[in-house]
Amino acid sequence: MKSVDQPVLRDIVLIGGGHSHVGVIKKFGMAPWPGVRLTVICTDIDTPYSGMLPGYIAGHYRFDEVHIDLGRLCAFAGARFIQARVTGLDRMAKKVICEGRPPIAYDAVSINIGSTPRVDLQESTPGSAVPVKPIAQFNTRWQALLERIRSHAPGVSIAVVGGGAGGVELTLAMQYRLRNELTKAGKNPDSLSFHLLTAGDRLLPTHNPKVQQEFMQVLQQRGVNVHLNAEVIQLNEGVLSTTQGLQLKADEVMWVTQAKGAAWLANTGLDLDEGGFIEVKDTLQSVNDDHVFAAGDVASFKDRPLEKAGVFAVRMGKPLTENLKRHMEGTPLVHYRPQRTWLALISTGDQFAIASKGALSFSGGWVWQWKDWIDRRFMRKFTDLQPMDMDAAPAAPAPSVNLSAEESQQAISAIAMRCGGCGAKVGANVLSRALQAIHPIERDDVLVGLHAPDDAAIVRVPPGKAMVHTVDFFRAFIDDPYVFGKIAANHALGDVFAMGGQAQSATAVATVPPGLEAKVEETLFQMMSGAVEVLNEAGCALVGGHTGEGKELALGFAINGLVDESLKGVMIKGGLKAGQVIVLTKPIGTGTLFAALPQLGTRGVWIQRALESMMHSNRKGAAILMEAGATACTDLTGFGLLGHLVEMIKPSGVDVRLKLTSLPLLDGALETTRAGIVSSLQPANVRLRRAIQNQAAWVNHPLYPLLFDPQTAGGLLASVPADNALHCVAQLRQNGYPHAAIIGEVLAQGDALELVALTE
CATH class of the missing domain: 3.50.50.60 (FAD/NAD(P)-binding domain)
Structure with missing residues (x-):
């Protein structure tokens, strides 16, 4: 994610990744608008270019050649990408309603979601x-x-x-x-x-x-x-x-x-035409809501109906970009004037095409070659991207967005030098408004918590139980605060689950960049909504916390868990036993993938799959490992696979033979490490290479760097009896851990000083 020195003053939300919106995103990335945050919401991270779809179907193009990677494009532009299905608009509150996550606030919203064939059948x-x-x-x-x-x-x-x-x-x-x-x-x-x-x-x-x-x-x-x-x-x-x-x-x-419009548009209160498309003015604004824009197939012009053709969507990109910017500035908008005739190059499947423009037509193989050249040139605009050199970038100009008097005072305060100490706390009203829509679970053993806030929480330890205490905290590495909140909570809970404990209570510590009160409140609401969803699912009550200002968004939790006071069933790092096998529940590679993201060295789908893995709880995995008789366990985090394995080996007094080629990997992790992209923590982790007996024989293997890759909300690394291992892995895979694998075996301690031997 790009670091932004200026506070966010206005939010523009783009719904859909159509041809008009990719133009907006690209132009925003080339010349960002100070004070404006751009958010893109789309169900799919790879958005198709309709002009090349017939060629893809005919086998002339690969999937990647006809799809724009929205995740990568948004990374280039410094825009937030949110993969979600939009189900409506709350125009009074100015929020986009999404399936399975909190609503997303906007100051202006643009809709470019195309159309759907109308299936009218009796x-x-x-x-x-x-x-x-x-x-x-x-x-x-x-x-x-x-x-x-x-x-x-x-x-x-x-x-x-x-x-x-x-x-x-x-x-x-x-x-x-x-x-x-x-x-x-x-x-x-x-x-x-x-x-x-x-x-x-x-x-x-x-x-x-x-x-x-x-x-x-x-x-x-x-x-x-x-x-x-x-x-x-x-x-x-x-x-x-x-x-x-x-x-x-x-x-x-x-x-x-x-075609027809998406069904959810009917419940927005926007004026729609007979086909269910949004009626717009020539400024591309809805005829009955100036804060809502529409472009492409979903836009309907009353005075001049347009054919549902990609050429119009592409041409709307430029005026839409300009008008969104002007709408934020409060200046007059420009008018979109669609062309009267347009060139259509229609293919016949076999690299032959027929051109049509008004009364003109011509055809031939050369027309298909011409079409191919035009299409590829269009796609290069969104695929040949170079990361911005932040060191060489000039300082951003002052924001030019249109603010009320009260908002102007807040903006000046946010830009000015901020206080430290308790003066850096987020205001009480902002905090209470952000948290009032969040509903942590209630537990009988939480005597004083958020249901009756006090200076501190009071939690009862049930008879026969002992406490497990852990804490984790890190800054955001993605722009979606809701997803970040889920990952931060999962990461913090991992230590409790790894020991076989049950999570009881959590105290949060958050930092939020200063800005307009509404933006700070929205960020807190999104982040804590994601976190509380994860905590509630784990049976863990959020009982309090502290929220302050900081340059970057960050979140952490102090977690209290419960185990049997006899320590029966507790899994500790030092519990490895010779004859057991090593099981890993999740794939690795988050460090290299998220290091590659700002360098535009990754694909959006790789990042989305990594996020899905990071949001997946280790709770069920820990229970399955315990049922299989696991005696040692830890969760993979910043020290990487080798670092955490060494932490287990040393107190256990054993050696380990690790099957390098059995390591489960996140999609794209091998590609980014081969490109030489590693996390900033990797060099510190690499110092543990001295723990490998045959390091020289494996140092050039493409999988070798991933031994040191730091993980966020990684899987569980555990040892289970060999007789139970295959059944354990099968159970893990059936319960949401499809990449679970046996990656090594525990050996009796040998004479070598090195603890780990690598094998195929």
Whole structure:
């Protein structure tokens, strides 16, 4: 995450990763707006470029070539990326409602979520029709169809509903690819049959007659059965029924018809057109809410309806960027003027394309090459990114956002030299407002806690129990405070679970960057919401804490846990026994991945999978290890795998043989270490290499650096009896730890001073 010296004064939230929004993000990254924080919310981290989708389906492009990595683009721009599904807007409170997480506040929000084919059927079997949008869902079905064609006998019938450019392109691309797959498999490609159905009396109705005629000829030459005036009204058990009485059996039905808006827009109170799209002014603002912008397919212009074409979404990026900036400044907005005609380059699947612009048309292989050049040039804008040189970057200019008088005073205070000591505490009103919507669980053994705040909490130790005390604290390494809160709580709880304890109570210590009271309150609310969710799930009551100002967001917890006072069932580091095996419950690699993030050396999907691993609790894992008879356990954190293993070996008086190639890795960790990207803590951890007996033989192995990679909210490292190990790993994998693995064995102590031997 980029370090920001200026306080956040305004929040712009972008919903969706469409063509307009990627333009906004790129321009924001090239010239950030002082005082403005940009947040992107999207269900998918890889956003598709629709212009190259037919080429991807036809097999001319790889997945990465036709998708923009939103996570990486946001890292370049210094924007927050939040992977979530939006379900609504609370326009009165100015919050975006998301599934499974707290609402996200905005000062201005922009919506660029595309559209969905309208499936208007009197009757249909659920899941029988596959809409081409959202593309991520369509791609899953497409990959399944590809595998079906490769693995099973041919004879598949495919129907595409929709006679516009999208339907025609998709039909030809699928046919080209699937025939090639059958040919490569030694099967008869003619066993495939394709049907294209349209309710109209002609194909591509928005294009000129010459283009329509040329595509009809191509379809006929390729053996595609074209059904005109064939409005589909029913789809049951793979049988399509039309108004003209046609009954057509199809194994796969793809839907590429007239589009509609997302269902959640209907509950926002925004003015929508008949298709469910947001009606906007020529400033791209909603006609009934100036704080809401819309672009791309989801935007509807009353005076001039636009075709749902990517070219308009791309062109809207520039005025949308300018108007969002001007809206923050309180200056007049610019007007978007869509072009009257536009160039459409429509491919035929086989690296041949037909150009259409108004009454003009031309075609050929050279047109496809031209289209390929245009598309690749567009994608390079969002893939050829270079991290900003923060040392060489000029000081940011003063914020120019439009503030009220009270907000101006708060901004001046936030920018000015801040007090230390108790003067650095977050204000009581801000703190109480942030915490009032957070509901920690209540426990009978918490006598005084947040339900009746006092100077300190009072917690009773149940009879027969002993206390486990631990503390963890670190600064944020991601921009999403909700996710950071969940990870910080998981990380702090890890020590209690590793010892076989039950978490009882937690006291929080947080630092929050100074700023407008509303922004400080929102950050605290998001962060503590995530943390309390994790604490509550663990049965751990948040009983108090301290919140102060600091340059960077940070969070930590002092955790109290309970174990049997006889220490029965307690797992300690020094409990390794010869003959046992070493089990690791989670993959490693968080250190190198998050070191690579600000250098743009990672992929967004790698970061998201790492975050998912870090948010996964060790509570169930510890219980499974205890059931398997584990006698030693620790959680992997900053000292890395080797550092924590040495901490276990020394007091146990044993040696360990570690299977380097058995280490479970997070996606991308091997790639980033091969690129030489390591955590700032790595050099200190590498000093423990002297504990490796055969270090010289392995120092050049690509997995070797990951022995020293510091982990955040890592997995549990434990020793279990060899006879129970396979069952233990199977249980772990069945209970949410899919990467759990046996990574070594415990040996009797030998004569060598080194404690660890590496093997394959």
